[in-house]
Amino acid sequence: MDTIMETLTPQFIIILCLFILFCILFLIIGLRVGARHGRRQEEAEWKVHKLEDIVKARLKQSRAVLGGLVSEQMAPLLPGFPFDPGDCRFVGKPIDFIVFKGMNEKDISEVIFLEVKSGAARQLNDQEKRLRDAIQAGRVRWVEFDV
Numbered sequence: 001m002d003t004i005m006e007t008l009t010p011q012f013i014i015i016l017c018l019f020i021l022f023c024i025l026f027l028i029i030g031l032r033v034g035a036r037h038g039r040r041q042e043e044a045e046w047k048v049h050k051l052e053d054i055v056k057a058r059l060k061q062s063r064a065v066l067g068g069l070v071s072e073q074m075a076p077l078l079p080g081f082p083f084d085p086g087d088c089r090f091v092g093k094p095i096d097f098i099v100f101k102g103m104n105e106k107d108i109s110e111v112i113f114l115e116v117k118s119g120a121a122r123q124l125n126d127q128e129k130r131l132r133d134a135i136q137a138g139r140v141r142w143v144e145f146d147v
Contacts, residue, residue: 071118072096083112094127 076085076097086104088097099112113135115128124132134140 068118072116075116083114088114094131 072092073090075081076083076088083099083101084104087101088099090097095113096116097114099110099114100108101110101112102108113131115124115132117123
């Protein structure tokens with residue numbers, strides 16, 4: 001027991017405490033560096049996977065929009081279209097077509113505002129709803145502009 005007490009001198013205890021303190025300090029620094037590295041790695045993996053998903057979703061949405069635009073313009077040529085394609089004039093926005101019923105026979109009997117819907121977007125947007133409401137309420141007029 002005397003040999004243990006002799007080795008536990010104040011200098012030895014200070015050196016032992018400093019050694020333990022440095023070990024704890026290096027452990028804390030190592031944990032922080034490891035956690036930071038892990039977060040960076042997770043973020044990089046997230047970006048790669050999520051970015052792919054985002055790009056795929058945007059491409060899918062872009063294809064759907066382009067498909068809708070093409071189908072809107074091609075609608076008069078599709079089977080089952082209720083009007084003579086020659087009577088239709090494409091406008092695009094805010095309404096797809098204005099149909100001048102009877103124009104090919106040179107006897108226009110009716111003017112029809114036609115909105116073509118395809119795919120999942122079968123609901124009218126706010127602008128289209130306001131236009132529909134104005135037409136149904138009879139807020140339509142004829143104006144001539146002389147240049």
